Amino acid sequence: MTTPAESSLLEPIIDDLASQGWSHQRLVLSAELTAALAAECRARAAAGSLAAASVGRGEGQQVREGIRGDRIHWLEPGQSAASDAYLALMDALRQQLNRELYLGLEDFECHFALYPPGAFYQKHLDRFRDNDRRAVSVVAYLNADWQPEQGGALRLHLADGEHDVQPEGGSLVVFLSAELPHEVLPASRERLSLAGWFRRRGSGSI
Ligand code: OGA
Numbered sequence: 001m002t003t004p005a006e007s008s009l010l011e012p013i014i015d016d017l018a019s020q021g022w023s024h025q026r027l028v029l030s031a032e033l034t035a036a037l038a039a040e041c042r043a044r045a046a047a048g049s050l051a052a053a054s055v056g057r058g059e060g061q062q063v064r065e066g067i068r069g070d071r072i073h074w075l076e077p078g079q080s081a082a083s084d085a086y087l088a089l090m091d092a093l094r095q096q097l098n099r100e101l102y103l104g105l106e107d108f109e110c111h112f113a114l115y116p117p118g119a120f121y122q123k124h125l126d127r128f129r130d131n132d133r134r135a136v137s138v139v140a141y142l143n144a145d146w147q148p149e150q151g152g153a154l155r156l157h158l159a160d161g162e163h164d165v166q167p168e169g170g171s172l173v174v175f176l177s178a179e180l181p182h183e184v185l186p187a188s189r190e191r192l193s194l195a196g197w198f199r200r201r202g203s204g205s206i
């Protein structure tokens with residue numbers, strides 16, 4: 001599995017994060033890697049190994065489809081060549097963020113997400129109220145031939161208004177987890193993504 005991990009591809013992300021706190025890049029993942037990740041996500045769904053996503057943490061954790069309707073699978077190193085290639089790319093991005101922006105990102109957690117037609121994720125921040133480890137969010141999209149009229153945009157609620165990102169295969173959105181409210185709009189077709197978070201060292205709250 002080839003990884004397009006050249007630092008030249010990741011450099012614009014660093015620049016955007018530093019200047020505006022978010023970045024949208026198309027064609028970051030190769031078509032081959034995007035297709036392999038999409039196939040893996042679908043195979044896991046067909047095998048019944050995606051779980052309903054929950055909101056909240058610890059005792060407050062619960063499944064609430066009125067807030068988010070996706071089904072997920074957390075990535076583990078070694079589960080597949082495609083997943084490992086993606087995790088390697090994310091580690092290259094993590095190191096570059098640390099080198100150039102001194103973010104002190106320690107690790108990365110990430111899950112496949114499958115939104116069935118009509119599913120959505122209401123406006124939210126990616127940082128939990130009682131835990132501030134999540135610092136930078138990364139969403140990669142795995143949908144071939146996405147058309148805007150199919151819905152499913154990631155809507156970013158920026159200081160100067162809304163900005164919709166189409167979940168086009170191979171594209172990547174990166175943003176500061178604590179600062180950018182966002183939501184997933186319902187789509188007329190199945191929508192696949194990889195949602196992940198670079199985390200800082202724990203502050204002792206776990
Ligand atoms: C999330 C999320 C966005 C997307 O999982 O927290 O905001 O576009 N996902 O899938």
Ligand code: MN
Pocket residue numbers: 124125126182
């Ligand atoms: Mn989110």
